Amino acid sequence: MAKVVIVGAGVIGLGTAMLLAQDGHDVTVFERDPAPPPSSAPDAWKVWERRGVNQFRLPHAFLARFRQILDTELPKVSRALEAAGALRMNYVRSVLPETVTGGWRPGDESYELLTGRRSVTEAVLATVAEGTAGVSIRRGTAVAALETGAPVVPGIPHVNGLRLQNGTIVHADLVVDVAGRRSALPAWLAEIGARRPSEELADSGFVYFGRHFRSADGTLPAQFGPALMHIGTISSLSLPADNGTWSLGIVTTSADRALLALRDPTRWEAVVRSLPLVAHWLDGEPIDVGVKVMAKLEDRYRGFVIDGEPVATGVVAIGDSWACSNPANGRGASIGMLHAQVLRDQLRAVGLGDPKRFAEAFYIATAETVEPWYRATFAQDRHRLHEVEAAIRGDIYDPGDPLYEAEKALAAAGPRDPDCLRAGLDIRLVLRRPDEVFADSALRERALELGEDWREDTPPGPTREELLSLVGS
Ligand SMILES: Cc1cc2nc3c(=O)[nH]c(=O)nc-3n(C[C@H](O)[C@H](O)[C@H](O)COP(=O)(O)OP(=O)(O)OC[C@H]3O[C@@H](n4cnc5c(N)ncnc54)[C@H](O)[C@@H]3O)c2cc1C
Structure with missing residues (x-):
């Protein structure tokens, strides 16, 4: 089994550490912030200092895909979350009226969420991770650079460990960067002579x-x-x-x-x-x-394989360090845990014996399984930004994009049709992607028909003038 070092003990760093340790890997997590997780939910909320995570005390919801991965892969975390007062809720069972849901159906269990404040949820993950055999978490230990050994492919740096800020060098078979939106990984790669990962960064956020x-x-x-x-x-x-x-x-x-x-x-x-x-x-x-x-909540994607060649071997990025999008959709933790599963599965399937093969396999599996969620979210974010720009100008946004129309119509059709409702929940809760949902042409037609008035079917709220007056402009 491999010696794995993880940069960052955020939600995804912790989840990844547990998934890999369960498979027998020897995992050490380095976290810059020094404070350990408090043992109670009130303290996690009030006193836990997490300067490394800017969104630590901002609204979060942990969606059904996140819950599903915890329940199936890390049930001890689910149990600990419930014991800490996390909310297990299902919109179909307990929020929406039966006239809208059409009654409970087999499969509706998938719409269950297990959610809580970010600080409380992360404290539970951290506590369970600390008690997991094979996981060691070193807090107050910032990573400063990558270490390299002999290249396995000529011209491509091979990472064989990390240098900590205190100068200590830690060797490993695999470095997993889970250092969040502001990860320094591109700079670290540049320092070891690697090509810069390709980066797509939206110009507004x-x-x-x-x-x-x-x-x-x-x-x-x-x-x-x-x-x-x-x-x-x-x-x-x-x-x-x-x-x-x-x-x-x-x-x-x-x-x-x-x-x-x-x-x-x-x-x-x-x-x-x-x-x-x-x-x-x-x-x-x-x-x-x-x-x-x-x-500055931009959409950002980083590609670590360029023209078919990894920029480096022995290192991968997952979670927000790899890609992040508009958090209003609440998908970050779900997409990040999907990515952690992909990493675990590629370690199982391909292993680290051939680091180049592993880098390529991980890149392909990410592109097939995780990237489509990023792309779908990115497309929604672009539309939302343009909608807002048009609304500020007093214009109607009409991009002529059939997928945009279909998603809007589906949202409007949801309260009018139980199948459309569930299709909308599948997308929102990160269970099925929009392209998968709309591959069902009958469903798509029904959504377009029942939700055709989506432009008029908007939630009540102030006009633009009223809004500006409320904020004192
Ligand atoms: C405003 C906002 C609201 C959000 N709401 C939701 C939501 O409702 N639902 C949802 O699923 N997602 C939400 N997200 C996204 C979610 O917060 C992220 O997807 C998630 O935190 C990513 O986890 P991560 O482990 O990849 O990174 P992070 O949680 O950012 O953790 C990165 C960690 O790395 C550490 N670190 C960084 N550099 C170093 C270093 N050099 N050495 C050691 N440690 C280092 C940091 O201290 C930090 O602890 C939201 C995001 C924002 C910004």
């Missing part, structure tokens, strides 16, 4: 403004609309979480300068109050101070 709340009696606000709703130039997020807590988010784009005023709690609240389907989510005790903001 989303901005998040979020707050968390708690009820006095552990109940959660009623969900009157989808967790993510696009309302003119803003999107709302209303996400149930653990232990009677929830989060509320407003998502805008960096092009919409006037809405940067949403960082002011009074203006943020005024805007949420103007959204009839989510205003009641304000009726709880705020459990954070002020509005948490994160900007």
Whole structure:
């Protein structure tokens, strides 16, 4: 079995460590942030310092695919999450009325979520990972560079370990970079003489403004609309979480300068109050101070095989370090864990005996299984950015893209047809990709017919002028 070192003990670094250790690999995780996970959910929320993860206290929901991978591959994490108060919920069983769902059907179990605040969820993953045989987590230990050995392919650097910030060199059979959106991996690769990975970086991004709340009696606000709703130039997020807590988010784009005023709690609240389907989510005790903001949330993809050749052997990137997209869709953890499964499976199938073959096999498996989710999310993000730009100008966005039309119609058809509802949930909860769903031409036709009025069927909210007035512009 292999000696594997992982850079980063975020959600995906921890999940990967456990998946690989379960297969007998010897896994060491290096994490820059020093603080260990607190043992209680309140402390994980209040006191856990995680400067390395900017989104640590921003709204998160962990979707059905994430839950499915935990339940099947890491059931001890699922159990520990439930013990810590995480919310197991199924929109079909407990949120949507039977008149909409058409009643419970075999297979509806797949729509179950196991979710909680980011800090609480990660603390549980970290605690279980620390107790997992074969996993060692070294916190307060930043990685500074890659180490190289003799190339296995002439001209392509071979990574055989890491150099820590304190100068220590750690050798390994495989380095897995899970250092998040701002990973230094491209710079480290440049330092060892590797070609730069190809990088696709969108030129504009989303901005998040979020707050968390708690009820006095552990109940959660009623969900009157989808967790993510696009309302003119803003999107709302209303996400149930653990232990009677929830989060509320407003998502805008960096092009919409006037809405940067949403960082002011009074203006943020005024805007949420103007959204009839989510205003009641304000009726709880705020459990954070002020509005948490994160900007420059671009879509970014990195390709580590160029013209059929890996830029280096002995090193791979997964999770946000490989690709990240607009987090409003809530797919990051699900896509990241899918990627971790792919890594585990390629180690099983191909192994590390031939590092070039492994690099290629991992690249191909990523491209087949994980990248389509990134591409689908990226396409949605581009459309959303253009929708907002058009709405700011007072125009109607009409890209003439059949997939865009089909997805919009499907969302509108969901409350009118149980099959369309489930097809929409499949996409939203990262169970089936849009192209897989729409390969069913009968379903596609039904969605287009039942949801043809999608342009008029928009959630209620302020006009652009009212919105600008609410933020004081
Ligand atoms: C605002 C926002 C909201 C989101 N909401 C959702 C959601 O609702 N649902 C969802 O599934 N996803 C969501 N995401 C995405 C999700 O947070 C990420 O997909 C997920 O955190 C990726 O995990 P990761 O382990 O790849 O990276 P991260 O969680 O970013 O972890 C990277 C880790 O690497 C460490 N590190 C970095 N450099 C070094 C180094 N040199 N040495 C040692 N350690 C290092 C960091 O300290 C950090 O701990 C959201 C993201 C954002 C930005």
